[in-house]
Amino acid sequence: MKLYYFSEMPHHEFPDEEGLKYPSLRLEFPNRFFNPAIAASNYQRYLDEYELADQAGFDGLMINEHHSTPSCVNVGVNMTAAVLGRITRRAKILLLGNILPIEDNPVRMAEQIAMADLISGGRVLSGFVRGVGVETWWANTNPVHNRERFEECHDLVLKCWTDPGPFRWEGKHYHFRHVNPWCLPLQKPHPPIWVPGTASPETAIWAGQRGYTYVPFLVPFDIARELFDYYRQGAAEAGRTVTPDNLGFLICAVTADTRAKALEAGRHFVWRMGPTLRAPLEFMSPVGMRSRAGNQFALRARPRSLAAMSYEELIAEHFIIASTPDEVADRFAHIQKELGIGHLLLEAQESRMDHPTTMRSIELMGAKVIPTMGALA
């Protein structure tokens, strides 16, 4: 099983009581609490951590993109991919991912991902996401078009990568008279495509039909299995065989020299389970963004919100793993056995987890956990 290192590059350097004065940290928390000097040094620090993760032996470095929130100030996944492509040498760079429905120019997106693939020597794994509602508000994209734009943007990006230009694109949401990108991916026919999932059966089926790697984020095991069943349904429709390489899972994980230190560090993940997700439903899921089936599945997928769970419960349910390297390796093996996955994505830094703690966790993962993963799956 392959391990991936991931940080949301948070900007949690503000008094928490200030955040509580607003309906959400997303969209509404004023950016006067954004501190450019701190953000500048945070970027250096987060990139140093990614660099070490590459050296320590992680199979991949995962990055994502959000907007208008202190929980993630990685505001340009392709920009970060290009930087990582230059400062790292070995690991795959997993963009998970570009937010297709809010993109107004898929041709530029295709060029930028291609450029990151070229700079990194063909290490890009190109994830495509529908995004949470916050990004729809940020971009002011009509939420009722979310799925249509996701699919059309995907189709145009793929065409940019695989069909010789120049060509014309007159779709429903995208219109380009002269498409002829002079920047194409190194990987042929194109970088592997990954898709995350939390609650949408349609997305799981869609990914299965295309053989893309599918990764549920922070859901209970039984929900992950159910989503994988939808994925298999889609794969079967297209006559595809599903292997562990098609399936991934995302959790939060940290290790340290002692169990006590790891447990202390792991508490920082609680911030991303509650405070950074606190928002009116309308912020996260504006009207029409999800199908009725997706809405119903979402209600079942989250019988209890992550915010309502204690730290101990989050650990017991495998949303957070925080322990010594040996125990962490055992828990990863358990997850692999439960879900049959080939890729485990570790959200490995959060909130105010400090630089030394993060670096030590990466070192220990490299020295003691990653070497045991090869025997799995």
Next chain:
Amino acid sequence: MEPREETMSVGGVDVHVWKGGRGDPLLVLHGAGGNRGFTRWLRQVAERYTVWAPTHPGFGRSGDADWMETVDDLARFYLWFIEAAALGRPHLLGQSIGGWTAAEMAAMSPRAIDRLVLVSPAGLKPETGEILDVFYYPAPQLRAMTVHDPKTIPEWEELYGRPPTPAEIEIATRNQEMTARLAWKPYMHNPRLAHFLPRVTNPALIVWGREDRIVPVECGEQYRRLLPNATLSVLEGCGHLPPIEQPDAVARLVIDFLGGTRS
């Protein structure tokens, strides 16, 4: 004629219609909240006019129209509806996004309608304020902002007094989705509409609630300035839903206006 419901096919869309009353035809276009049918104000108006109150495509029990993108699509659709229903040259009344639709119809084809009544219409960008983002707020908070004072609303119990049924929730979601489809961006207005309104010389009545927190009353002034033959009637102590909040006053205003000298 007692109010009754029927379904008409126009342009491949099955349109649910409330119909009733006697007298000259009056086409009534509902707002984003959906078609409430013959509530108190409309029953009074129907004593003098034959009311046609269709449910917009994509709303309530009307068929889907996922291909529509803007309120001018809806306006063109209703110009077709007028022909399909053989309404001749009806009076036209619209409320909120239905008012915006009515204004677009009048600008597209002023001679297709007789008199025009706009009740708290969206459609114009306020010169100083903003149109409230109705998609951004949870339903209870939004409802509190939509009306001025629930205690003064005679039909409050009938309309909002019990929790909605699952079927009603489904319809409310449908109504919201279609509203988003038509009015997400530019939000609740058409930047070009103001350029066409001076074409509409039809007698027009604009009705607004002074305390409207959804579409500010300054938009009523803008409509009055742009429409060459319009009067603006502002109701005190009233929010965004004059026909619900002050049904008797609205019915009287509408009947008096439509009963004036024919154009």
